[in-house]
Amino acid sequence: MIATLLFTLPALADFQSGVDAINRGDYKIALQEWRPLLEQGDARVQNNLGSMYDYGLGVPQNYEEAAKWYRVAAEQGNSAAQNNLASMYEYGLGVPQDYVEAAKWYRQSADQGNAAAQHNLGVMFAAGYGVGQDYTEAVHWFRLGAEQGYAEAQGKLGGMYGLGFGVTQDYVQAHMWLDLAAAQGNEDAREVRAIFADVMTAAEIFEAQDLARAWMAANP
Numbered sequence: 719m720i721a722t723l724l725f726t727l728p729a730l731a732d733f734q735s736g737v738d739a740i741n742r743g744d745y746k747i748a749l750q751e752w753r754p755l756l757e758q759g760d761a762r763v764q765n766n767l768g769s770m771y772d773y774g775l776g777v778p779q780n781y782e783e784a785a786k787w788y789r790v791a792a793e794q795g796n797s798a799a800q801n802n803l804a805s806m807y808e809y810g811l812g813v814p815q816d817y818v819e820a821a822k823w824y825r826q827s828a829d830q831g832n833a834a835a836q837h838n839l840g841v842m843f844a845a846g847y848g849v850g851q852d853y854t855e856a857v858h859w860f861r862l863g864a865e866q867g868y869a870e871a872q873g874k875l876g877g878m879y880g881l882g883f884g885v886t887q888d889y890v891q892a893h894m895w896l897d898l899a900a901a902q903g904n905e906d907a908r909e910v911r912a913i914f915a916d917v918m919t920a921a922e923i924f925e926a927q928d929l930a931r932a933w934m935a936a937n938p
Contacts (some may be wrong), residue, residue: 768791769785807819817847836863843859
């Protein structure tokens, strides 16, 4: 057990050193730090390399290479890579556009609790992309992401409450979730909140604001 722990410590150090280098914008150093881990098949590094190709960070932008590395990591069960690969399929970047494949990978990531994937899968259900359109399922996935504090999911959940899609229409709940998203800087949420506020009473708005404050206090 001790030997195993000692063996893994350098790997953890190499990974963090690479992350630190990325945060400094020193992509070549990051690649040097991660190369041994990449050769060992570390899914975190595979996903990060995919992101570097995806956004052209320290390497020429190459969506095919990005999708390749995302897939290798995704097949090992890395939830971030699964979400990233799903996005490539959704938008047809580096792979043929395929909503069914996108929904499949979003679900695998969402099932592991990835809040971004939960939001993205909710969008697929709301729009009927790669899955049958189902507002109730969309609300389910938006809620899971929203409860983790993911701003986009909070905004979408608020919108569903305001429109009464997949859930009983409730302007107070709509305003509450939109408040939470707006507090994180989500501009779309601010705009939608203003629309719903026009049909709400002052008492309803105060109630929603109180609920939002209570949620933030319980979820610091």
